[in-house]
Amino acid sequence: MITNSKKILIQAYKNKYAIPQFNINNLEWTKYILEECNKNNSPVILGVSESTIKYMGGYKVVVNLIKNLDEELNIKVPVVIHLDHGSSVENCKTAIINGFTSVMYDGSKLPLEQNINNTKQIVEFAKKNNVSVEAEIGCIEGVTGVANENLYAKVEDCEKLVKETNIDSLAPAIGSVHGLYKEKPNLNFCLMAEINKKINIPLVLHGASGIPDNQIEKSLQNGISKVNINTELQIKWANSIREYIKNNDIYDPRKIISSGEEAIKKGIKNKIEILKSNQKQYI
Ligand code: 13P
Numbered sequence: 001m002i003t004n005s006k007k008i009l010i011q012a013y014k015n016k017y018a019i020p021q022f023n024i025n026n027l028e029w030t031k032y033i034l035e036e037c038n039k040n041n042s043p044v045i046l047g048v049s050e051s052t053i054k055y056m057g058g059y060k061v062v063v064n065l066i067k068n069l070d071e072e073l074n075i076k077v078p079v080v081i082h083l084d085h086g087s088s089v090e091n092c093k094t095a096i097i098n099g100f101t102s103v104m105y106d107g108s109k110l111p112l113e114q115n116i117n118n119t120k121q122i123v124e125f126a127k128k129n130n131v132s133v134e135a136e137i138g139c140i141e142g143v144t145g146v147a148n149e150n151l152y153a154k155v156e157d158c159e160k161l162v163k164e165t166n167i168d169s170l171a172p173a174i175g176s177v178h179g180l181y182k183e184k185p186n187l188n189f190c191l192m193a194e195i196n197k198k199i200n201i202p203l204v205l206h207g208a209s210g211i212p213d214n215q216i217e218k219s220l221q222n223g224i225s226k227v228n229i230n231t232e233l234q235i236k237w238a239n240s241i242r243e244y245i246k247n248n249d250i251y252d253p254r255k256i257i258s259s260g261e262e263a264i265k266k267g268i269k270n271k272i273e274i275l276k277s278n279q280k281q282y283i
Helices: 006-015 027-039 050-056 059-072 089-097 112-128 155-165 189-199 213-220 231-247 253-258 261-276
Strands: 019-023 044-049 079-086 102-105 132-137 169-172 203-205 224-229
Touching: 006 019, 006 224, 019 027, 019 079, 019 261, 027 044, 027 059, 027 261, 044 050, 050 059, 050 079, 059 079, 079 089, 079 132, 089 102, 089 112, 102 112, 112 132, 112 155, 132 155, 155 169, 155 189, 169 189, 189 203, 189 213, 213 224, 213 261, 224 231, 224 261, 231 253, 231 261
Parallel strands: 019 044, 019 224, 044 079, 079 102, 102 132, 132 169, 169 203, 203 224
Antiparallel strands: none
């Protein structure tokens, strides 16, 4: 069932579990993620970056691919088609027009007022189209592999942004980084708890690949209701493929690509178990 993320995130927030966002990279990944989430009865947010949209052939291709797989595979769990790190108001609107059910606007590198102003415009447009909106504040590191405390979210900025924009969820920079960690991940739980107490809406943890399970579990107690995972699955998939090619004289792309299926699915199942917390049933 294709849906926006409003209801599933509120439900997760209230009950202290989290919905996984797995980023898709191609048709096969989308299929594996949908199948495994359905098998484990987990709602799923399919994160699609702007570079993936370009890679896969455009907004419409992504939306129709997901909708068609959802139907053909008879997926029963809620599925969200989510723009990950939309870089402009225009791109978020284009995603919405083309059928994305959720968008993240990443104005984190802009001055606060401009971030708020752009986010507000997207929320206004999104609400008319029944689309959910996530915003980012502070700046989640994506280059150095080391979290920069100077870029962490400030509680008062989070309060201001949430109050003025009416977003559905917020991704504050609290110590995670995108991609590989160069130092042991060390989330700032005091800051997370403080932000949660003040804003009272679902929080999003970006860069969850490589974060130890106990820190993820602790995050669920402090408002994190959506957890984004990409790199970890990419590594598992790539390692399997390397091994398969090394051991087999093979040229059929279907066999090569799908030799990573089991590894991806195992990774997904493992994350679902952690995010599900004590929930027997999601919704
Ligand atoms: P990782 O690739 O570090 O798991 O981060 C994914 C993410 O946060 C996508 O927005």
